[in-house]
Structure formats: structure tokens, C-alpha cells
Amino acid sequence: MTIVPVDLGIRSYDIRIEDGLLDRAMEVLGPFLGRGRMIVVTDETVARLQFPRLKTAADEAGVTVLPVVLPAGEATKSWNQLEMLTDQLLELGVERGDHIVALGGGVIGDLTGFAAAIVKRGCGFVQIPTTLLAQVDSSVGGKTAINSRAGKNLVGAFHQPGFVLIDPSVLDTLPPRELRAGYAEIVKYGLIDDRDFFGWCEDHGAELLGGDRAAQTEAIRHSVAAKARIVGEDETERSGRRALLNLGHTFGHALEAETGFSDALLHGEAVAAGICLAFRYSARRGLCTDADADRVAAHFADTGLPHGLASAGVGADGARLVAHMSHDKKMEGGTLPFLLARGIGETFLARDVDLDDVAAFLDAAD
Ligand SMILES: NC(=O)c1ccc[n+]([C@@H]2O[C@H](COP(=O)([O-])OP(=O)(O)OC[C@H]3O[C@@H](n4cnc5c(N)ncnc54)[C@H](O)[C@@H]3O)[C@@H](O)[C@H]2O)c1
Numbered sequence: 490m491t492i493v494p495v496d497l498g499i500r501s502y503d504i505r506i507e508d509g510l511l512d513r514a515m516e517v518l519g520p521f522l523g524r525g526r527m528i529v530v531t532d533e534t535v536a537r538l539q540f541p542r543l544k545t546a547a548d549e550a551g552v553t554v555l556p557v558v559l560p561a562g563e564a565t566k567s568w569n570q571l572e573m574l575t576d577q578l579l580e581l582g583v584e585r586g587d588h589i590v591a592l593g594g595g596v597i598g599d600l601t602g603f604a605a606a607i608v609k610r611g612c613g614f615v616q617i618p619t620t621l622l623a624q625v626d627s628s629v630g631g632k633t634a635i636n637s638r639a640g641k642n643l644v645g646a647f648h649q650p651g652f653v654l655i656d657p658s659v660l661d662t663l664p665p666r667e668l669r670a671g672y673a674e675i676v677k678y679g680l681i682d683d684r685d686f687f688g689w690c691e692d693h694g695a696e697l698l699g700g701d702r703a704a705q706t707e708a709i710r711h712s713v714a715a716k717a718r719i720v721g722e723d724e725t726e727r728s729g730r731r732a733l734l735n736l737g738h739t740f741g742h743a744l745e746a747e748t749g750f751s752d753a754l755l756h757g758e759a760v761a762a763g764i765c766l767a768f769r770y771s772a773r774r775g776l777c778t779d780a781d782a783d784r785v786a787a788h789f790a791d792t793g794l795p796h797g798l799a800s801a802g803v804g805a806d807g808a809r810l811v812a813h814m815s816h817d818k819k820m821e822g823g824t825l826p827f828l829l830a831r832g833i834g835e836t837f838l839a840r841d842v843d844l845d846d847v848a849a850f851l852d853a854a855d
């Protein structure tokens with residue numbers, strides 16, 4: 490078993506990664522349950538495909554499972570579902586010392602984490618992420634949120650899990666497109682500050698996406714260690730360090746907004762295209778070489794991910810795309826910080842980006 494610690498003082502916790510761990514979950518979850526019962530929040534798809542494994546493990550350990558099953562999909566991160574979930578948790582008699590188990594992708598993790606942050610003024614929760622994206626990104630770091638009319642993730646709280654359990658074998662039931670989308674966030678860690686890891690992705694990305702368990706496990710371990718390190722340095726995104734994790738996300742957000750946050754473009758797909766645009770724009774400003782921007786785009790193209798506007802299915806309309814960016818929550822005093830790169834593994838936060846220049850760049854981008 491691989492254990493990656495997240496070092497956050499009294500909020501520290503461990504991430505455990507092992508193939509087949511879901512079937513032995515009670516060995517590690519035991520200390521978090523306490524009262525011989527376990528509230529599990531999941532979605533309808535995961536309830537069908539992976540929840541039975543956790544239920545069997547609980548039955549064998551004599552632990553009563555109280556499942557809460559929500560609809561699958563981004564629309565579940567809503568006020569409406571939050572209200573239903575908190576009502577159900579209170580009906581089930583949740584106590585502050587309990588740990589609610591979030592079994593699912595980023596949607597279930599974000600919603601359950603937020604419910605745990607506010608119910609009884611804060612109770613514990615445990616993440617068992619079942620998508621690659623949730624395993625390498627959303628389950629670690631304590632950002633929880635729902636979407637509101639004004640935009641995605643605009644209502645939420647920092648609330649760290651007590652524990653993260655990662656079983657790569659759950660990826661066997663994940664649709665290939667979701668696997669690829671999660672892979673984009675893995676590549677992101679290499680591009681932020683770890684050039685060698687980007688090289689590893691170039692060498693092993695195809696194996697990972699083909700289902701190779703060793704490659705998947707190694708990428709998950711490397712990614713959560715990177716995320717744990719960055720979150721440990723800047724838990725609530727104040728110093729700018731944690732903001733590095735948003736590489737490709739400002740451009741990506743505009744693409745998601747343009748496609749209506751629909752299945753036309755998954756979050757990870759938008760991030761892949763957004764990262765390529767961030768590198769292209771960095772090259773335009775003379776910060777990195779065209780060769781680096783080409784190399785990044787080539788890797789996303791090779792792995793079947795979008796690598797620019799056209800492959801993301803979005804038109805080159807700079808004014809529209811920049812308008813979407815301006816509605817992003819990361820605006821600071823009227824300017825928008827951008828993550829740009831001086832090369833592969835050399836991402837930095839730029840605060841001097843002129844949105845008109847970005848619009849002109851996007852008008853001519855492909
Ligand atoms: N909190 C954070 O730091 C953070 C970071 C990144 C993303 N996010 C959020 O995460 C969300 C996206 O997460 P996601 O991509 O996991 O989406 P998701 O939770 O909607 O899961 C994607 C789809 O896969 C299905 N699924 C999940 N596990 C499965 C499995 N093992 N087998 C088969 N199907 C499975 C789900 O039912 C769903 O239909 C977004 O809302 C985003 O804002 C949060």
C-alpha cells in the first residue's frame with residue numbers, strides 16, 4: 490500500500506492507494522466510523538458499479554451501511570440537491586464526530602464535502618474517489634462547492650477530508666472518455682513544475698489510458714503527492730502557490746462556458762485545450778519556445794485529447810471567450826491573473842496580462 494501524507498497541521502490526513510482497496514475498505518475506514526454504521530453518499534451510476542464492493546466489505550465487518558444515492562452528473566452540485574442531502578443526513582442522525590463517506594467522482598466529492606462542512610456546523614468526511622479526475626485532483630485538498638446561477642463552484646467551503654482511499658481498480662468501469670479527461674489533470678502536474686514527470690507521461694500515457702494498472706497507480710501516486718505538496722504550502726490559495734493548479738483553467742473555463750458546461754466538452758478536455766492555449770499564448774509573448782508549446786499540444790493530440798480551439802469544438806471568437814473569463818471567480822480587483830509558462834515545468838502566475846491582447850491571440854488561434 491502507498492501512503493501519501495497531506496501535511497496541514499491539525500487538519501493533516503493520509504491518502505492511501507492500493508489496487509483492490511475498496512474490497513478491504515473496512516481495514517482502513519474502521520477508525521473513522523465509530524458507531525458501527527457508515528453513511529455513504531454516491532451517485533446512481535457508482536451505486537450500480539462500485540458501491541456493492543463497499544457494501545460487501547461493510548457487511549463482512551458487521552458495519553451497517555446507510556446509502557444516499559443522488560442523480561449522476563454536474564447538475565447534482567446544486568442548492569436543491571444540497572438541501573436534500575443535508576436533510577437526509579440530519580434524518581439519519583449524523584453527528585459531528587461521524588465521517589460521511591463520499592463514494593464517486595468530483596461531483597459527489599464536492600457536494601458531500603460541502604454538506605459535511607455545514608451540517609451540524611461541520612462533521613467529518615472521507616473521500617473514496619471513483620473517477621481518475623477525482624483520484625488525482627478533486628478528492629485531495631479540501632475544496633468543496635456547489636454551482637450557483639452565477640457560475641460553477643461559486644458557493645463552497647474549504648473543508649479537508651479525514652482520509653482519502655484510492656483504489657485504481659475502480660477505473661475499470663470508467664468510460665474511456667472520462668479516463669482521458671482525468672488524464673489531462675495528471676499531465677498538468679508535470680507542466681506546472683516537474684518536467685521529468687511530463688516526460689514520464691509522454692512515455693507511459695498511452696499505457697495508462699489503455700488500462701495498465703501499474704502506470705495508472707504510479708501516475709495517481711505522483712499526482713496526489715504533487716497536489717499534497719502544493720496544498721500543504723498554500724491550503725486556502727492565498728500565496729499564489731495553490732493557484733498553479735489552475736494551469737489551463739482560465740482558458741479552459743472559457744471553453745466550458747462557450748459549450749454550456751455540457752457533455753460536449755468535459756472539464757478535463759477543456760483543461761487539455763486550455764493548457765495548450767496557455768502555452769501558445771506564452772510562446773506568443775516570448776516567454777517559452779514554440780517547440781515547448783508544440784510538444785505539449787502533440788502529447789494531448791497523441792492521447793486523443795483536445796489541443797486547441799478547433800479540436801475543442803469552439804470557434805475563434807476572442808471577445809466572447811474573454812467575456813467568459815471575466816466572469817470567472819478568479820478576477821482580482823478588475824484584473825485576471827493568468828498562469829503562463831517559461832517552459833515545460835516552469836509555470837508561473839502572471840498579473841500583467843492584458844485581456845485585449847488575449848482576445849487578439851484567441852481570434853487568430855486554432
Ligand atoms: N474540489 C476540487 O478541488 C476539484 C478539482 C477538480 C474538479 N472538481 C469538480 O469535479 C467535478 C468533475 O468530477 P468528475 O470528472 O469526477 O465528474 P463526475 O463526478 O460527474 O463523474 C463523471 C461520470 O463518471 C461516472 N462515474 C464515476 N465513477 C465511475 C466509475 N468508477 N465507473 C463508471 N462510471 C463512473 C459518474 O457517475 C459520472 O457520470 C466538477 O464538478 C469539478 O468542478 C473539483
Ligand SMILES: [Zn+2]
Nearest residue numbers: 674738756760
Ligand atoms: Zn480541473
